[in-house]
Amino acid sequence: MAEPTLDPQAVAKWCRTLQLDQSHCLGLSISTTILTHRQIYQIMDETLSDSRCFIRGLKQDQSGNTMRVLLELDCPVANVVVPSNLEVGNEKYKVEIVVPAEEQPIQLASQPSTQTTTTATIGPEFLNALGELVEKCAKSGHSTARYKRLPMFSGTQPLPSDEESFEAWMEQALQGLDEWEVSEALKRQRIAESLKGVAADTIRNLKLSKKDCTAHDYLEALQDVFGRTEGVSELLYQFEHTYQEKGEKLSLYIQRLDKILHQMRLKRGMDADSVDSVRVRQLLRGALPLDPVMLKLRSQGDCGTLRYNQLVKLVREEEAMLEEKGVSVKVPGTFSTKVQTVQACCAGEELAQLREQVSKLTELVTLVAGTQLQPDERAETVPSGTASQKERKRKDAIICYQCGGRGHVRRQCPSLETSKEVQTRKPPGNFRGPQ
Structure with a gap:
């Protein structure tokens, strides 16, 4: 069964539980649960342009489909114009704005006759609220007695040895705000008493520029001044x-x-x-x-x-x-070390084989280079061989008119020299010669 819708009486009771002034509060009933704090602030900034609001409470209904938000304004609700319904986002989420019910004065009978009449006039809501108030007072006194102060933070650079870093101080402060069941004024006091130097000046300047500051406003200002600059x-x-x-x-x-x-x-x-x-x-x-x-x-x-x-x-x-079990959690661990050792052994054997192959190749190259001609000799031999072939072809084309042979002319013919020797030689005996 789904929870009933948010009504003014429920918003007023929520304000009393958190000890907030209900004249400065509004309740929101949103038909989705995926909106973040920043998106809610953006919606309210567009709706209430003349006022700032702060998220004081946020919860979901039992079905998990509706988000309920309690907002506190920096001015009375009567001074701003508040619509009753909104539609936000591309999905048109419905936002219902509820103003808390005004407190009704307790009217007692002028002359109560019996105790039953007085109890009926007061009502059970008053008795429940009174019981909650007594319980909160008891918790507040118990929390105050066991309160431990936050460490000092000054914002001085370099960081003094007796102080903690801003991140560590901020974590403790946020945890304290969640656990301290005290009033808002006491929360602000506990944060302010742990600040000095530049950090205390930051809170002082915040009070001058903004009235009715809360403890969360203190932390936001310190985060802007001393926190990390990344967006x-x-x-x-x-x-x-x-x-x-x-x-x-x-x-x-x-x-x-x-x-x-x-x-x-x-x-x-x-x-x-x-x-x-x-x-x-x-x-x-x-x-x-x-x-x-x-x-x-x-x-x-x-x-x-x-x-x-x-x-x-x-x-x-x-x-x-x-x-x-003896297995190293780090990566790489013992497993990786063994693998690297095996790889080193394999690499040594491969290196020896490569060296042997390189030496054989070197010997082979040296042998081949010794059997071949040098580049200069090769350059001289090739042109000379080509010229002799051309000269031989040219001589073969010449024909001798004396003997009909090839390769020489008549004046260089060997047969001509033989005939001259025969003519100059003396004839033997009774040779008369030609008549």
Whole structure:
């Protein structure tokens, strides 16, 4: 069965529970649960242009389809124009704005005759509110008695040795605001008494520029002055590009991711309900693929519902079990060392074989170079051989008219020289010669 719609009496009771002035408060009933604090502030800034509002409470109904928000304005609700219904976003989400009911004075009978008449006139709501007030007073006194002051923070650089960093101080302050069950004025006092120097000057300037500051306003101002300068988009990019390093345990990698998520929450860049799922999704994406703990987590199925403490506990248990078995949790571990040793041995054998092959190739090249002609001799021989062939062809084309042979002319003919020798030689005996 769904919860009843948000009515003025419920908003007024919510204000009394949080000890807020209901004349400065408004209630919102939104037909979705995916809106973040920043989107709610943007909607109210467009609706109430002359006033600032602060989220003091946020909860969902039992069905999980409606979000209820309690806002506190910096001026009375009667001084601003407030519409009763809105439609926001492209999906046209319906937003119902509810003004808390005014307090009705308790009217007692002028002459009550019996105790029953007086109780009936007061009503059960008054008795419930009185019981809640007594319980809060008891809790407030108990909390005040066990109160531990925050560490001092001055904002001085370099950081003094007796002070903590701003991130550590901010974490303790946020935890204190969630746990202190005291009035708003006492919360502001506890934060202010832990500040000095430049940090105290920041709060002093905030009070001068803004009236009716809250403890959350103090922390927002300090975050703007001393916090990290990255925007939400830069932090989201850094978060999505943060990967597990070689030799890093998975538990340490989760701690690094959580620090970036914490900064995104301080800058209102992420809803608290989606932090766990975003952390697990980046863990599955950014962890080393051969990490033994990550392999075990992937084999277990869906881990998106694990909270931070459950996730860290599961990872630490797996790491401790692997260490007991003698398996190194770091990547690369003992397994990688053995593989590298085998590769070194194989590389030595291959290197010896390569050296032997290179030496054989060197000998072969030397032998071939010795049998061939030098480049200069080769250059001289080739042209000379070509010229002799051309000269031989040219001589073959010449025909001797004396003997009919080839390769010489008549005046160089060998037969002509033979005939001359015969003519000059004396004839033997009775040779008369020609008549």
